[in-house]
Amino acid sequence: xxxxxxxxxxxxxxxxxxxxxxxxxxxxxxxxxxxxxxxxxxxxxxxxxxxxxxxxxxxxxxxxxxxxxxxxxxxxxxxxxxxxxxxxxxxxxxxxxxxxxxxxxxxxxxxxxxxxxxxxxxxxxxxxxxxxxxxxxxxxxxxxxxxxxxxxxxxxxxxxxxxxxxxxxxxxxxxxxxxxxxxxxxxxxxxxxxxxxxxxxxxxxxxxxxxxxxxxxxxxxxxxxxxxxxxxxxxxxxxxxxxxxxxxxxxxxxxxxxxxxxxxxxxxxxxxxxxxxxxxxxxxxxxxxxxxxxxxxxxxxxxxxxxxxxxxxxxxxxxxxxxxxxxxxxxxxxxxxxxxxxxxxxxxxxxxxxxxxxxxxxxxxxxxxxxxxxxxxxxxxxxxxxxxxxxxxxxxxxxxxxxxxxxxxxxxxxxxxxxxxxxxxxxxxxxxxxxxxxxxxxxxxxxxxxxxxxxxxxxxxxxxxxxxxxxxxxxxxxxxxxxxxxxxxxxxxxxxxxxxxxxxxxxxxxxxxxxxxxxxxxxxxxxxxxxxxxxxxxxxxxxxxxxxxxxxxxxxxxxxxxxxxxxxxxxxxxxxxxxxxxxx
Numbered sequence: 001x002x003x004x005x006x007x008x009x010x011x012x013x014x015x016x017x018x019x020x021x022x023x024x025x026x027x028x029x030x031x032x033x034x035x036x037x038x039x040x041x042x043x044x045x046x047x048x049x050x051x052x053x054x055x056x057x058x059x060x061x062x063x064x065x066x067x068x069x070x071x072x073x074x075x076x077x078x079x080x081x082x083x084x085x086x087x088x089x090x091x092x093x094x095x096x097x098x099x100x101x102x103x104x105x106x107x108x109x110x111x112x113x114x115x116x117x118x119x120x121x122x123x124x125x126x127x128x129x130x131x132x133x134x135x136x137x138x139x140x141x142x143x144x145x146x147x148x149x150x151x152x153x154x155x156x157x158x159x160x161x162x163x164x165x166x167x168x169x170x171x172x173x174x175x176x177x178x179x180x181x182x183x184x185x186x187x188x189x190x191x192x193x194x195x196x197x198x199x200x201x202x203x204x205x206x207x208x209x210x211x212x213x214x215x216x217x218x219x220x221x222x223x224x225x226x227x228x229x230x231x232x233x234x235x236x237x238x239x240x241x242x243x244x245x246x247x248x249x250x251x252x253x254x255x256x257x258x259x260x261x262x263x264x265x266x267x268x269x270x271x272x273x274x275x276x277x278x279x280x281x282x283x284x285x286x287x288x289x290x291x292x293x294x295x296x297x298x299x300x301x302x303x304x305x306x307x308x309x310x311x312x313x314x315x316x317x318x319x320x321x322x323x324x325x326x327x328x329x330x331x332x333x334x335x336x337x338x339x340x341x342x343x344x345x346x347x348x349x350x351x352x353x354x355x356x357x358x359x360x361x362x363x364x365x366x367x368x369x370x371x372x373x374x375x376x377x378x379x380x381x382x383x384x385x386x387x388x389x390x391x392x393x394x395x396x397x398x399x400x401x402x403x404x405x406x407x408x409x410x411x412x413x414x415x416x417x418x419x420x421x422x423x424x425x426x427x428x429x430x431x432x433x434x435x436x437x438x439x440x441x442x443x444x445x446x447x448x449x450x451x452x453x454x455x456x457x458x459x460x461x462x463x464x465x466x467x468x469x470x471x472x473x474x475x476x477x478x479x480x481x482x483x484x485x486x487x488x489x490x491x492x493x494x495x496x497x498x499x500x501x502x503x504x505x506x507x508x509x510x511x512x513x514x515x516x517x518x519x520x521x522x523x524x525x526x527x528x529x530x531x532x533x534x535x536x537x538x539x540x541x542x543x544x545x546x547x548x549x550x551x552x553x554x555x556x557x558x559x560x561x562x563x564x565x566x567x568x569x570x571x572x573x574x575x576x577x578x579x580x581x582x583x584x
Contacts, residue, residue: 001028092140094118095169098190099147114142115151118164139331141220143169144203147186147195153206156214165331167218168207174200250326251537253355257362257490258541272360316343320352323536323548358543361493365394368487370471376418376464380444389445391468395491397498402439403472403485404502405432407531412466413476419466421474423459432505433457440465480527480572484534496538503535521580525551527572535577547578 006025026045033041100113118140142152153168155161177184177200185194207217251258255272317327318334330344337351346352372380383389392399406412410423425433433450436459440448448461470476473485488499504524513519526532532548539546552574561567 001025002032004028092118092121093142093169094140094152095143095146096189099188099195100151102188102190113148113151114146115148115155118152118155118166119161121164140164140166141169142166143189143222144171144174145185145187147188149186149203150198150206153203153210153217156216157210165218166216167220169220169222172223174203178204250328251489253359253541255360255363257360258537259490318343318346321547322354322545323533324354324540325533354545355540355543359541361496361541362490363492364490365396365492365495367393367395368471368473370468372464372467373418376467380464383445389443391443391464395495397494397501398439400488400491400495400498400500401502401505402436403469403474403488404499404504405436405506406469406474406502407482407484408503408506408526410474410506411476412470412474415462418462419470421461421466421469424453425457425459427452427456430457433459444468482526482528482531484531484538488538496542500535500538500542519580521578523579524577526575526577529573529575532575532577539577539579544579547580549576549578550574551576 004024006021006028022044026041029041030038094114094117097114097117098111100111100116102111121140142149146152149168152166156164156166171184174184176182181201182199183197184200186196186198187193188195207219211217250261252261252264252273254264315327316330317325319325328343330342332343333340334343334346335353336346337353341350380389380391384391406421406423409425410421412422413420423436425436437448437450440446440461444461444465446461446463446465448459448465451458451460473487475481475483475485484499488496491499504522507526508522508524511521511523513521524532524535526535529548536546536548550573552571554573555571556568557571558566559569559571
């Protein structure tokens with residue numbers, strides 16, 4: 001095509017095509033395709049953006065609380081523990097359907113019941129799945145007081161319902177009956193009449209037995225959820241169903257920046273979340289119907305506040321070839337190049353869609369509240385009054401840059417009388433030393449202590465300077481325990497850009513390979529895997545895909561001591577965040 005060769009045998013055989021090859025193919029076809037078909041190429045090019053491959057799926061050692069939320073008119077959003085992938089939620093309540101065998105007055109017929117309707121949904125999902133090789137991922141829920149609850153509990157025993165996880169919606173009345181070893185009533189959802197009473201402990205035993213045999217059903221405590229912030233508008237409507245969820249440390253791409261689900265749950269605020277423009281039905285359907293094709297890689301939709309849906313729940317951790325991680329319930333759905341797949345259906349080598357463009361950053365420039373010591377605060381106030389100091393009151397690119405450099409090649413610690421900030425700068429980087437000193441002098445009216453060490457300059461500050469940066473999130477930890485401060489994830493874009501510039505100035509490098517191949521990469525070296533993953537997540541929200549690699553295992557090595565004598569030391573593992581090709 002246009003002088004280029006493309007081998008598409010794997011694609012023809014239904015084995016997929018790499019994003020890189022698809023982008024090359026789209027570029028080669030552009031000048032050869034008429035204007036009327038350019039929209040289809042837009043769709044192909046859009047689908048080719050941002051992907052990663054499943055490397056491992058494992059169960060964490062501990063169970064943790066997990067959270068969920070609802071996106072207005074959209075069920076796929078961008079989230080991740082370390083990096084951002086496209087994940088999806090769907091949940092159905094069948095509790096309002098008449099029980100099996102009840103009369104339908106308008107037709108004089110007999111209702112088939114909620115389980116039969118769930119089998120129809122299951123069959124529909126079966127019919128549209130791709131290639132007949134994978135199951136869909138739905139969540140079906142029925143109240144424990146529905147007359148067909150026993151049929152619902154046992155509906156997966158025969159192996160016929162394969163595209164649903166199911167959960168029984170538990171009520172306070174049912175839990176009280178379990179506690180007192182009593183009975184509770186089953187009610188027809190159409191007539192609200194009591195149809196039967198069951199011993200609650202017998203029903204719970206049946207749930208446990210079915211869950212042991214098939215893995216389902218789970219439990220959803222709806223009365224408790226409706227009393228909590230899980231339902232922000234209980235006066236309008238009560239929750240009837242939920243869907244697969246993620247853990248509290250998962251960061252969500254929002255208009256407040258990259259915020260953890262646990263933080264959003266605590267705030268209880270309504271927010272806008274990032275969704276992926278490549279979602280099936282949003283891009284392809286538009287093209288099929290002759291409409292304008294959505295080419296925006298990332299779109300934003302309103303979502304209700306995050307709510308906690310459980311605590312002691314088994315979750316799985318997914319790790320991709322790029323080093324990106326996310327922890328979620330096994331039934332949570334991920335957007336792959338083959339459509340949606342549940343976490344428990346993903347296999348090694350499956351390709352997931354990553355965030356395909358730049359996300360959104362916080363528009364709030366306010367800094368976290370800084371708490372100084374009494375003496376430090378009085379001295380700083382006096383300098384401010386004399387015009388000798390002007391501490392930052394808002395985020396800026398310059399502040400982000402200093403924070404990034406301090407995280408990479410600096411440390412903080414609590415001294416006996418004052419907080420300490422130390423920075424190591426290579427002897428050849430005198431311009432960096434001069435810039436740092438100028439900024440600290442302008443902000444805090446101090447020069448610090450500059451000393452020359454072997455191969456580097458040491459810049460030390462005590463008091464308000466150190467306290468300020470510790471207030472921004474620098475922690476007194478060892479190098480392999482460093483993390484990106486939480487405040488950076490919720491900082492404006494220019495501050496994040498400055499932070500990354502400072503961090504890469506401290507610990508980054510440019511690696512030039514074979515000149516004839518144009519090989520070149522930008523790399524960040526660190527002994528902290530957590531810091532590498534945090535950096536990767538910030539880059540991904542910039543629309544930059546990076547790869548995390550383990551370059552050196554932890555080991556005991558002979559190194560020179562203070563007297564230049566060889567001595568055994570434990571060296572930490574070494575990691576690299578790599579940006580190459582178009583991402584550099």
